[in-house]
Every structure is written in structure tokens, then in C-alpha cells.
Amino acid sequence: MFRRTEPTDCTIVWEGRDLPAREGESLAVALLAAGITSFRETPVTGAARGPLCLMGACFDCLVEVAGVQNMQACLVPVTPGLVAGIQHGARSFEEDAA
């Protein structure tokens, strides 16, 4: 769906799988460039969602980053080795605390 204009220079981990990325780009862009479009499952119906605005407004790109839920992937800069995964449902504190 998307084509990179500049080369990747690092690796991130998405759902346990290594993906190529470029340091400093947003996590949302890195995922889209790797062909990932389902970032989260809604709390209401469980339907898949992905980024809409890519500028911090729509909250549709929520993911789990390093164990923290409800992170906006479009606002998280890629760092080498960053670990992220799908946000399932609403953020719950019990899981955060665990």
C-alpha cells in the first residue's frame, strides 16, 4: 500500500515479529510501510482499526508500546528494538499494573 522513499536502518518488534523501520519516523508510519493496517481492536465491537489522521487527533492508531496501553502510534518515534503490539479493547489498569 505504501512505498518507502528512504531506506530502513533498524528493526522493531510488532506482535513478536521483527519489522524493518527507520529511526525517528513514527511507529504508525513504520507499521503502515510494513503493510500493517490493523493497529487495535475497538472496545465496543472488537472491530479492527488503523490510523486515520496521523497527526494525533483521531485516536484510531492506539497500540501497546513496551507494555503501556493506549499509545498513539502516530506520536511514538521509532527507536531501534522498540516493542509494540495490538491494543485489545479499552485500556485497563489491572493489566498495566501487572
Place this chain on the structure above:
Amino acid sequence: MFDVAIIGGGMVGSAIGFGCAERGARVAILDEGDVALRAARGNFGLVWSQSKGDGMPAYAAWTRQSVGLWPVLAERASVLAGRDVQYRAVGGLTFCLDEGEFAARSLFVQRMHNQGQEGLRMLDRRELAELMPGCPLGPEVLGASFQPADGHVDPLTLLRGLQAGMRAAGGTHLPGAAVQAVEPVAGGYRITRADGSEVCATRIVVAAGVKTTPIAALIGLDVPVRPVRGQNIVTERLAPILPLPASAIRQTGDGTVQIGVTSEDDGSFETATTTAALARMAARALRVLPVLGQARMVRGWAALRPMTPDGFPAYAESPTHPGCFVATCHSGVTLAAVHAGPLAEAILTGALPDHARDLHPDRFLGMTHVSSH
């Protein structure tokens, strides 16, 4: 010539406009537009009787009447808005965080009970825990007042439903210009707006919120209203943690936690937030639900609410301009059901309901006392 022109397209004007339109009147809502200092955009979304009308039995009764009519309004507004207004009459709480607050609230509850408020009672910590099993209340929460009839709603969806209902019943929404003049013409009144447009109507309702005073003067009524600022915080969406709405803290149907709300009575029409106020609000919310320390704040904002000298609503028909009315209050959501019902009916028939008549702005004559509700 419209049957009714409503000056003000916020929560109060939209409820009255909806009520008049569904009763067959040709309605126009004259709305200043996006520059309007709407209280509706800062409303906390409580449908609330437990704190209303201490010392003003007519207001307490008017509020209870509205709460009683709310289930029907909610169902209709949801259909009209095309989505659930999320009205949940699950009961409402006012948390007490130390012995002093608990004692003061207990006295208040007793006073309200003596004035006819039924069902309102104090809950101790154990009863609160039984009411909300698993709710992670902070250790400082000693108890709360509890009114089973209270509840909450999504105020923006409600506003959308009221305006959609007004239009569906043939009403007209005219945004974009402030009202400048009202003059009598044959069979009614002519309203002139800032863009030069004119609207004629048999009846006029001034529902102009914080701008009530200058607009009411155009129909010969003296209604002193000043702006009181309320700041709000909303968090990211969270899994359910607070099943009942409370004064100044509630979890919305979408999962956000809304934290409110200041009552800043400085006469200013500024709508900026202040870090100090937001910090105070957040600090108290953390004493109620310490787990919110992990939650991210998404947004803070402020809105201006209209306040009369005694804090209670004001309703009147003009003695100099027959058929012209004013309606102002700071609880546009709670009172939406009586505004769309008995008040709309009264405006069309020309006789205000008893409770509204007891809330005439004549009581403000010579009043210098300022009270905040």
C-alpha cells in the same frame, strides 16, 4: 412570520425550540454561531437533582419534575440524534473526602430532605463499596451522598438530538449573526440581526445564556446574568472503573473520565484554562480514584455558564412585550426535559407553569448577594 423565534441555539434554546416545533409551531432558532460562548459545550453531563434548590423549593420541584421526564426525552433524543445519548439513571454521588466534608454533606442532605427531596441519603464507605463492587476508591473516600434518581448523559449528543428534532418537526436553524434589535410589528415582532437580516415572529424566547442581560433588555426585561467559568478535564478512554457518576467526576459511556469543574466567578468572558485550576481538579480526582494517576489527560477546556444573582434559573414573560419570554439557567441538561415539555407548552399557550412563575427575575430587584451553585 414564524410562530416562535428562539434567540439562542444552545441547550436551553434548542430544548424549547424542539418542544415548540413538535407541538406544531413554526420555529426559528436564531443562533449567534460558532463564536457564541456556549455553556452547552462545557456541560458536565449530569442529570442531577441532589444539589438543586436549597432555599428555593420551586427550583427543587422543577428539577425533580425534569428528572422524572428525562427517560422519555432520552429515548426520543437518541432516535433523533441517530445514536444513544447514553442517558443512564444509575444514581449519582457526591464524594466526601474527610470528616468535615461528610458532616457538612450530611447536614445538607437533611436540609434537602426537609424541603421535599426524597431518596437522597448518605452512604458510608462500606455501603459505597457494596454499591460499586470493585471500584478502586481511594482510602480518603469516607462516603458520599447518594440520590438514586440522578444520572448522566452525553450532553453533545443530546444537543444534536434536540436540534435534529427541531428541524425534523419543520423548524429552521439560522446561525451566524447576533441579534441587535427587536421591534413590535403588526401581529408580532421584527428581529434585526448583525448581518442585516430580519426575522419576524409572533412570539420570542430569549435563551441567550451568558448574553441574556443585553438581549432580554430588548424585550423590556431586566435579567442580571453574569458568566461563571467552568474548567473541564477529560482523560483517555479507559475500561470501566467508576459505574456511578459523581459531582465533578464521571466516566462517560465512551470510557473517558471527565473531571470538573471549577466555578470561577470573576466576571470575565475569557475561556482559557489555567494550570492551577486544572491541577486542583486533578488532585481531588486522584484522591477519589488514585488509579487515575496512570491515566493520560487528553484535553482541558473551559466554558462560561450563565449565573443569576441567587444562582437559580429565571423565567418570565415580558410585561411590555406580550408574547416575549426569557429563560435562563445553568443546568440546561437537567432541565432539558421540562424546557422541551411544560415550558414549551406554556410559551405556546401563554401561561408559565407554576414552578417557572415562582422563578421570576423580579426577585433580583435590589439583590446584591452573589451565590454560586
